[in-house]
Amino acid sequence: MLNNVTLGQYYPTNSTVHRMDPRMKIVLLVLFIVAVFMAKTLLAFIPVVAFVFIAAKLSKLPPMLLIKGLKPLRIILIITFVMNLFFLQGETVLLDLGFLTIKKEPLFTACLYAARLILLVMGSSILTLTTAPVTLTDGLERLLSPLRVIRFPAHEMAMMMTIALRFIPTLLEEADKIMKAQTARGADFESGNLIARAKAMIPLLVPLFVSAFRRAGDLAMAMEARCYHGGEGRTRLHVLKLQKRDYLALLCSCALIALVVIVR
């Protein structure tokens, strides 16, 4: 019943982008976002778009996948576009239909914001599509670890994220099983009004919580049995090391920022 839920977006193609250091990919995304927000002219957008295009090309992802990723965005896109178009002040009238006028400046701003949104989503999609969730949290942990000096629990955060990600499919499977078991006892999850449906969830949620707590307890025990005691002094199985391609990518994105700064 729940088996059509796909989790995470990771799409393995083993491209250069996939093999890049997750830390570098996160840094690149941040630089890219900065570039997107600094770009204010058509000219400045050229290097930004080129950057996304090259990254997408290098990642060997099916283009349809990236375009599909924009689908949930369409409503926000349309709303911001229309709002910007009609509610911003402008001087040069492009089109006058009497009841509505389209002016040059708002049209430009509307397009600018829409383009920014699309680019932002595409950029972050490339990151999540090319990086497995666990690798991503690993990278995030390493990037945030300097914050330990101000007592930011980077390792614990990353561990929690990893465990949460790990257990989502397990819990989904469990939910599916319990749902079937209750359906076999005549439970109805699909009809009735909102209150009836919420009530119908109780026979699903209670066993699900019970099992989640049991699993959490078991996992904690298993981790302690293997001497887990937090991030202090912990070494890694996969040591992240920056490669030539990572530095090259960094160079490219610095060049991108520089270009945008010059022409914006």
Add this chain to the structure above:
Amino acid sequence: MLLKLENIGHTYQAGSPFQARAIEDVNLEIYEGEFLALIGHTGSGKSTLAQHLNGLLKPTSGRVLLNGQDIHEKGFDKKEVRRNIGLVFQYPEHQLFDETVEKDVGFGPRNLGLSAEEVKERVQEALEKVGMRYEDVAQKSPFELSGGQMRRVALAGVIAMRPKVLVLDEPIAGLDPLGREELMGMIKKLHEDGTTVVMVSHSMDDVARYATRAAVMDHGKLVMTGTPEEIFRQADRLTAMGLDVPQVCRLGAMLREAGLAFPENVYREEQALTALMTLLGKGAESDAE
């Protein structure tokens, strides 16, 4: 016959890159009053097949007929299927949720739209059938019971719907020897009282002891059906599929290898006892109770 599976096939997540064919082209009839054992190694499709019996899974091909009617046909009342065919999942105690045992066992009957008195009557009857005293457990929380007791309460939750066919998916998994013995005794009693039983099992001893018929699944296909005797006679075929034979069969084979004239078609413990007594020259009738 009660239930009939016609050329049933099921593919999980069909059309996606993760699609997996669980069962294909299964033809199986379930007759009133029988005790059918479903055997097969892990991943052979037994559980998937069991979930087709009460319409939880819709076959991707083929039909499921209850009293001759297709249960997935438009307009067929699914409640009718649930009323007639009770399904007990693996580790059914994981589905307990209500505050008291009484309410939990009564969940199924309430869903059938029965009156409060009728529900109570059924709860009492179901608890009794699984060997629990209503007065002792009815007001307890199911979560304060022991594992074995929780399993029984969960079983009672299905029995309370008074199904004609009881489908059990590995009912004794994870129980201790005593718990297994007790639970199998209850299932046997239910069968004797007229319930048709379909049981997915890994225990060949239980199959030999309780089943009137057995069906063997291998890689999603139904490869053998017949009485336990007929099935266990083909020990080589079972072994090739990664399955086992009852312990007495193995004992018999060892005895024959050692040169004793132990008969071949012995599958149950009491048969083995009789055969051994005969071998030892004592009167079988007087010693085998």
